[in-house]
Amino acid sequence: MWGGGKKGIEPKEEDEEDKEISSCPEIREEFPERTLRVNRALANLAEEAQNFKLDPKEKESKPHCEVHQEDLKLFCETDRKLICSNCVEAPEHRERRFIPTGKAIKIYKDKIKSSLDSLAEKKIMVLEMELTQKRKISEVREQASSLQIHTTSEFTKMHQILTEKE
Known part of the structure; x- marks a missing residue:
């Protein structure tokens, strides 16, 4: 028999021969008898987690x-x-x-x-x-555009005058 009723494995009695069938405590699925060992590191960690208490004052640690x-x-x-x-x-x-x-x-x-x-x-x-x-x-762009139009216009006039004089 495994460790005397520790958390994690629940032995079930079956027949008169005292055969054990263990089941998972989470999903209750049964599995055949095996040699089960305690995972000490996991057990210690679980125990620490159970004893761990959050103190609201600790959250505001200075x-x-x-x-x-x-x-x-x-x-x-x-x-x-x-x-x-x-x-x-x-x-x-x-x-x-x-x-x-x-x-x-x-x-x-x-x-x-x-x-x-x-x-x-x-x-x-x-x-x-x-x-x-x-x-x-x-404003400068508008002035440049206006100046370009004026320059083109004056150039066209001068070109026309020169063409007439020719």
Whole structure:
């Protein structure tokens, strides 16, 4: 008899001779008696999956310092990177200016917003210039066409005058 009622194989009794017929727990298909072995790696993985619990707080995990394994709560303005409170005391961070991450986020959001506003204004100006240039190009083309027609007309008149004088 196989492993005493482990998940995955359900023995069924048949006849009086205690012959076993096993069935698949998923599709219930029966198969003849065989020597069955437990797949330990798969069993361990299944057990880990059953014990695995998602904590909603873990989903919002904060970045941690690679050296001290602490939350990155400060922003070094010189290096422009996040650091933990222990890194502030490190020799390479002496005489540097630090601000809390929340304040740094606000400052940089404001800078980005200001830059976006400025770029939006510049984009509008560029689009207006493009439209103005397209109008000027159209006017120049019309003038060129008019000039070509006028030149052709004058040439025809001169040719006619020369032909008459001949």
